Amino acid sequence: MLRRTLLLGLCRGPLGRGLGTHRGGSILDRDGKMSEIKKKIQSILPGGDWNPLYDTSYLPPEGSDVVIVGGGVLGLSVAYWLKKLEKPRGAIRVLVVERDHTYSRASTVLSVGGIRQQFSVPENVQLSLFSVDFLRNINEYLAVADDPPLDIQFNPSGYLLLASEKGAAIMENNVKVQRQEGAKVCLMSPEQLRNKFPWINTEGVALASYGMEHEGWFDPWCLLQGLRRKVQSMGVLFCRGEVTRFVSSSNLMKTASGEEVNLKRIHEVHVKIDQSLEYQPVECAIVVNAAGAWSGQVAELAGIGNGPPGTLQGTKLPVELRKRYVYLWHCPQGPGLETPFVIDPSGTYFRREGLGHNYLGGCSPTEEEEPDPGNLEVDHDFFQDRVWPPLAQRVPAFETLKVRSAWAGYYDYNTFDQNGVVGPHPLVINMYFATGFSGHGLQQAPAVGRAVAEMVLEGHFQTINLSSFLFSRFYSGEKVQEHNII
Amino acid sequence: MAAPKASLHLVAPVWNGGTRGIGGLSRVVAPEGNQKKGRSLLQFLADRFYDVEALRDHLLRKQVSKVHQKNRPFNHINQRYGPYVAGAYFILKQGGAVRFQGREWIRPNQRGHFSLDFLKLQAVPVEAVDASGCAINYQGLDSLLALKELQSLWLQRCPHVDDWCLSRLHPLASSLQELSLAGCPRVSERGLACLHHLWNLRRLDISDLPAVSSPGLTRILVEEMLPSCEVLGADWAQGLKLGPEEQPRDTAGPTPA
Numbered sequence A: 001m002l003r004r005t006l007l008l009g010l011c012r013g014p015l016g017r018g019l020g021t022h023r024g025g026s027i028l029d030r031d032g033k034m035s036e037i038k039k040k041i042q043s044i045l046p047g048g049d050w051n052p053l054y055d056t057s058y059l060p061p062e063g064s065d066v067v068i069v070g071g072g073v074l075g076l077s078v079a080y081w082l083k084k085l086e087k088p089r090g091a092i093r094v095l096v097v098e099r100d101h102t103y104s105r106a107s108t109v110l111s112v113g114g115i116r117q118q119f120s121v122p123e124n125v126q127l128s129l130f131s132v133d134f135l136r137n138i139n140e141y142l143a144v145a146d147d148p149p150l151d152i153q154f155n156p157s158g159y160l161l162l163a164s165e166k167g168a169a170i171m172e173n174n175v176k177v178q179r180q181e182g183a184k185v186c187l188m189s190p191e192q193l194r195n196k197f198p199w200i201n202t203e204g205v206a207l208a209s210y211g212m213e214h215e216g217w218f219d220p221w222c223l224l225q226g227l228r229r230k231v232q233s234m235g236v237l238f239c240r241g242e243v244t245r246f247v248s249s250s251n252l253m254k255t256a257s258g259e260e261v262n263l264k265r266i267h268e269v270h271v272k273i274d275q276s277l278e279y280q281p282v283e284c285a286i287v288v289n290a291a292g293a294w295s296g297q298v299a300e301l302a303g304i305g306n307g308p309p310g311t312l313q314g315t316k317l318p319v320e321l322r323k324r325y326v327y328l329w330h331c332p333q334g335p336g337l338e339t340p341f342v343i344d345p346s347g348t349y350f351r352r353e354g355l356g357h358n359y360l361g362g363c364s365p366t367e368e369e370e371p372d373p374g375n376l377e378v379d380h381d382f383f384q385d386r387v388w389p390p391l392a393q394r395v396p397a398f399e400t401l402k403v404r405s406a407w408a409g410y411y412d413y414n415t416f417d418q419n420g421v422v423g424p425h426p427l428v429i430n431m432y433f434a435t436g437f438s439g440h441g442l443q444q445a446p447a448v449g450r451a452v453a454e455m456v457l458e459g460h461f462q463t464i465n466l467s468s469f470l471f472s473r474f475y476s477g478e479k480v481q482e483h484n485i486i
Numbered sequence B: 001m002a003a004p005k006a007s008l009h010l011v012a013p014v015w016n017g018g019t020r021g022i023g024g025l026s027r028v029v030a031p032e033g034n035q036k037k038g039r040s041l042l043q044f045l046a047d048r049f050y051d052v053e054a055l056r057d058h059l060l061r062k063q064v065s066k067v068h069q070k071n072r073p074f075n076h077i078n079q080r081y082g083p084y085v086a087g088a089y090f091i092l093k094q095g096g097a098v099r100f101q102g103r104e105w106i107r108p109n110q111r112g113h114f115s116l117d118f119l120k121l122q123a124v125p126v127e128a129v130d131a132s133g134c135a136i137n138y139q140g141l142d143s144l145l146a147l148k149e150l151q152s153l154w155l156q157r158c159p160h161v162d163d164w165c166l167s168r169l170h171p172l173a174s175s176l177q178e179l180s181l182a183g184c185p186r187v188s189e190r191g192l193a194c195l196h197h198l199w200n201l202r203r204l205d206i207s208d209l210p211a212v213s214s215p216g217l218t219r220i221l222v223e224e225m226l227p228s229c230e231v232l233g234a235d236w237a238q239g240l241k242l243g244p245e246e247q248p249r250d251t252a253g254p255t256p257a
Helices: A002-010 A014-021 A033-044 A073-085 A122-136 A168-181 A190-196 A220-233 A292-301 A380-394 A441-458 B033-048 B050-070 B075-081 B083-094 B141-145 B189-197 B215-225
Strands: A063-069 A094-098 A159-163 A185-188 A207-211 A237-254 A260-273 A279-289 A319-330 A341-343 A348-353 A358-363 A402-414 A421-424 A431-435 B097-100 B126-130 B152-154 B178-180 B203-205 B230-232
Touching: A063 A073, A063 A237, A073 A094, A073 A220, A073 A431, A073 A441, A122 A168, A122 A441, A159 A168, A168 A185, A168 A207, A185 A190, A220 A441, A237 A279, A237 A292, A279 A292, A279 A441, A292 A319, A292 A402, A292 A431, A319 A380, A348 A380, A358 A380, A380 A402, A421 A441, A431 A441, B033 B050, B075 B083, B083 B097, B083 B126, B083 B141, B189 B215, B215 B230
Parallel strands: A063 A094, A063 A279, A094 A237, A159 A341, A279 A431, B126 B152, B152 B178, B178 B203, B203 B230
Antiparallel strands: A159 A207, A185 A207, A237 A260, A260 A279, A319 A358, A319 A402, A341 A348, A348 A358, A421 A431, B097 B126
């Protein structure tokens, strides 16, 4: 018995495996006990992960070069590009800390999944174009050997932005900027709009911009799972826990002009394990804050914003939780297969969902009507009062519709200028941000991930220059205002 | 969550050697017995040895770059002879057929050779392109989109034509009258939704598209989207289940209108 066990256990490799597991069980392994014993011996021998005292497989490693706080699409994108762009293979150990492994409140999976290039800021257009390229070649980027190819179910139907008289001049300017960056957008008059989409009521519309290519919507779950699978195959470690503390050290230094600055450096990240009081201190070199809607809280843990207001030390990260509702309704007489992602001048939007005359849509509330972000409960009166009237006015067929379901999600809302924060903090020198995208993080995630990875590895942006998205703009007051946020 | 579409039938890449079709593309083809054994040996070795893993990745990348190479643009021909000749050369090189305005079809023979007489037709627009079975992809469409007076485009059974490619066809809207996508494994109803830009289209063939989830319903929706176009597709009753009180009929379904 012992000799047989040793034979099976010690002969690891092609010969040993051939004996026991060929064609699912042989005479020696009739009740599965042999394979169990074999597994146990294999784990005890050197190279296995057996710990005689207790099981620590759920804990993160004691040290990691980069710790990414947040495992949504932005965090995984940063992890992917870090592993893709690192110079010797396997040089950097990356740990992704995500406290909710079901992603029940993550913005990524609750998102409507649209991607567009119709922004007013040129960097946003560039980010979106790069991301569309990434999505089109997703099976080249995220190919994992022996796994089936990804199908993100991209609908290339385009975005249709409508503008009233007041906004027509801004829209023309924006389209000029977009065309310069390489987006394929065309401007339409109300008459052309009526010819192309007879179900639209063009009253109050002075101009419309329609994206012909590279715009549409896709399945964010698929992108998330694809990134997760690829990133795991590249050797990134995952931990299910919450970051509760940063241990940092300060250095009082003098700038060239003689001014004294207190530079902080994070040395350890305390990761508290889910549903337990246990925590693991992880020594790290770099921390990436990709916590989405909760990035403000993570930044406060690092001491960002602890200082007299009006100074650089006192500038907080202005990213907050904002709740947004999405409604799914059915309208049998509604617009057909050609429906793009329509955005009304009032801020209401909708898109087609599937082939059964179902539509997804919503509206961003004004500052006064902001719902309480404490939970993800849906307010159906909001649909009756704020979403349905403009919808029915714009598309008369929507006067008879039936709401099938609804959900709520969070925006990582940047209260300063509704655009993302990318790059290192000027005082906490090893914390990098990849957050604050206020509703368009999913569509810019691949490009932002690459930008942050370049910043971490090279020290400057290489493919897309995002210097106007650095943290220092919150102190200097230079807003990068995006006029097309929905 | 999108499920992997294991029923796609892609053209199995031809690679001389023991293990056929290493890359991810042909993994979705239903494997036969000995192909499975060969692949699992390679998988087994690749899990244990870095060199075998690197070799397998290299072969995968070579497959992909072969398709890219086939779809490269012929800029020197474009500069010298113009866009029509460059587009025609591109199609003929891929194995398709071209018809210039007022002339006969030009096809390559079995060995892939074709006569270069068309090089003098610089000002004659190309009217019809038959790219059936060719390895044309998103990049390769650059050469096709330069043919501004193209009236008829056949992309039957092209393995790399997908929804992204269909969204690129809108520059041909003013001239394209006939489009055939029959048998393309990667085209789904999402790509068909962006065919509404082609307002001049009179004949559209969308039969036998394995990636379309409900062929009958898609055909109805496409017919509504393009009212002046004749759509050849699945029978509208395909996919409908008979109720418990209905009896099965002798014919396959109700005769189409």
